[in-house]
Amino acid sequence: NSKVIQTPRYLVKGQGQKAKMRCIPEKGHPVVFWYQQNKNNEFKFLINFQNQEVLQQIDMTEKRFSAECPSNSPCSLEIQSSEAGDSALYLCASSLTGYSYEQYFGPGTRLTVL
């Protein structure tokens, strides 16, 4: 069973507001991924980290989102100015490094932008 913790479970924001969500990866997992799952259940990769360093991110994340994984603190994903289209389930997953280790997911933060 996954031990990835995500808070809050539910988040409601108005358009233009900041929305911040946090993730504590499984103990000892240095690789963290963020995904977005929309209401059509389509997944989109957003960004991944190894420890504090960004490995990959998509264009959208670079422009409107900010994410970090500071040492000894939860990882976070923040939308600077929420839009209606950002309403989705935001999933955090963590993994060991090495050869094809599986990713373990948290329960997600469901963001609703009114």
Add this chain to the structure above:
Amino acid sequence: DAKTTQPDSMESTEGETVHLPCSHATISGNEYIYWYRQVPLQGPEYVTHGLQQNTTNSMAFLAIASDRKSSTLILPHVSLRDAAVYHCILRVSSSFSKLVFGQGTSLSVVP
């Protein structure tokens, strides 16, 4: 990332053994076959993965065709708790590579 093809939905009865097929005709040599499942209001759950040989764990048996162009996830003696969307995903052999989810197969289990 190469594409997989799965049926949209399947139905089974409690206690049955379920075979979930996945086609991946353009799989590359360095791609693993991963299976995840997701129930409503939860994140995806890892089920199993394999490269070439069949694999088994407490959750499922993964049968991989000898040419690797298809695979079948076998769930023995399903229960109501096994009802979920099952995703078959190809992923290169690196823990840094992202998962690319498709629509998956929605498995329903009836008593």
